[in-house]
Amino acid sequence: xxxxxxxxxxxxxxxxxxxxxxxxxxxxxxxxxxxxxxxxxxxxxxxxxxxxxxxxxxxxxxxxxxxxxxxxxxxxxxxxxxxxxxxxxxxxxxxxxxxxxxxxxxxxxxxxxxxxxxxxxxxxxxxxxxxxxxxxxxxxxxxxxxxxxx
Amino acid sequence: xxxxxxxxxxxxxxxxxxxxxxxxxxxxxxxxxxxxxxxxxxxxxxxxxxxxxxxxxxxxxxxxxxxxxxxxxxxxxxxxxxxxxxxxxxxxxxxxxxxxxxxxxxxxxxxxxxxxxxxxxxxxxxxxxxxxxxxxx
Numbered sequence: 001x002x003x004x005x006x007x008x009x010x011x012x013x014x015x016x017x018x019x020x021x022x023x024x025x026x027x028x029x030x031x032x033x034x035x036x037x038x039x040x041x042x043x044x045x046x047x048x049x050x051x052x053x054x055x056x057x058x059x060x061x062x063x064x065x066x067x068x069x070x071x072x073x074x075x076x077x078x079x080x081x082x083x084x085x086x087x088x089x090x091x092x093x094x095x096x097x098x099x100x101x102x103x104x105x106x107x108x109x110x111x112x113x114x115x116x117x118x119x120x121x122x123x124x125x126x127x128x129x130x131x132x133x134x135x136x137x138x139x140x141x142x143x144x145x146x147x148x149x150x
Numbered sequence: 151x152x153x154x155x156x157x158x159x160x161x162x163x164x165x166x167x168x169x170x171x172x173x174x175x176x177x178x179x180x181x182x183x184x185x186x187x188x189x190x191x192x193x194x195x196x197x198x199x200x201x202x203x204x205x206x207x208x209x210x211x212x213x214x215x216x217x218x219x220x221x222x223x224x225x226x227x228x229x230x231x232x233x234x235x236x237x238x239x240x241x242x243x244x245x246x247x248x249x250x251x252x253x254x255x256x257x258x259x260x261x262x263x264x265x266x267x268x269x270x271x272x273x274x275x276x277x278x279x280x281x282x283x284x285x286x287x
Contacts, residue, residue, distance in 0.1 A: 002167075002170060002171060002174070003170055003174055004164065004165070004166075004167075004170050005164075005165040005169065005170040005173045005174060005271045006162050006163070006164055006165065007162065007163050007164075007165050007169075007173070007272060007273075008160075008161075008162050008272075009160070009161055009162070009163070010158060010159065010160045010161075011158075011159040011160075011161075012156065012157075012158055012159075013156060013157050013159060014154070014155065014156035014157075015154075015155060015156070016152050016153070016154050017152065017153045017154075017155065018151070018152055018153075019151040019152070019153055020151075023151070024151035027151065028151075084159060084161075086157070087155075087157070088157060088158075089157030089158035089159050089160075090158075139153075
């Protein structure tokens, strides 16, 4: 059979994104290592990340409540396939852990990286805390990852 | 808050059997290849592995060009002009770069293919198409 050609391509994507008032306050808080959720006045559900409208009651949310930077692992996985990190465009080498973490004071989960990539050392219900970067930019990756508290 | 963000997405894809022939031909012979469907007798540009019209899988390779016909075009500010070009002998058009000014382009005008001096087996080996001298519809 003939030569097989593999095509190298590099896409550079840039965009401007209007974060909305709720995400703006959330992101500004991260810069001071402050995490806040939006609480629904109807059902009491505390949304983190914050969202402007309650998914259950469809009420507009405006009550901010403090949330800790540690919580409970509600679900986890270990990623073995090297994959593009959507925030940087760089390949993130596997294996690495990911988890849905419900921070103390919130009722919803945050999807984030875990420092632990050994599946035998991961379990639903473990507690994990945020590891912050030295330089805070006001973005979700101001938290580098979560580490399991043992 | 308006966030300004950008990411770099490097990747590789396998051009496949027909795509590899197409790219190697640009590189080695400055020849645009297409595929001819023996069932419905359409010529597709560029070469492709199966017929999108009737599903036939064993297509014949056909030589297209050397030039083509401009069907439509647009200008991407700061990035040049792009057009749908139907290579000579093809029944379909390819999206590619139109070399030269936006002004004066006409649907149906004749274009000639411009190849890079150094070719690596990439679609950019065919730099684009430019209006040929005295090209008419």
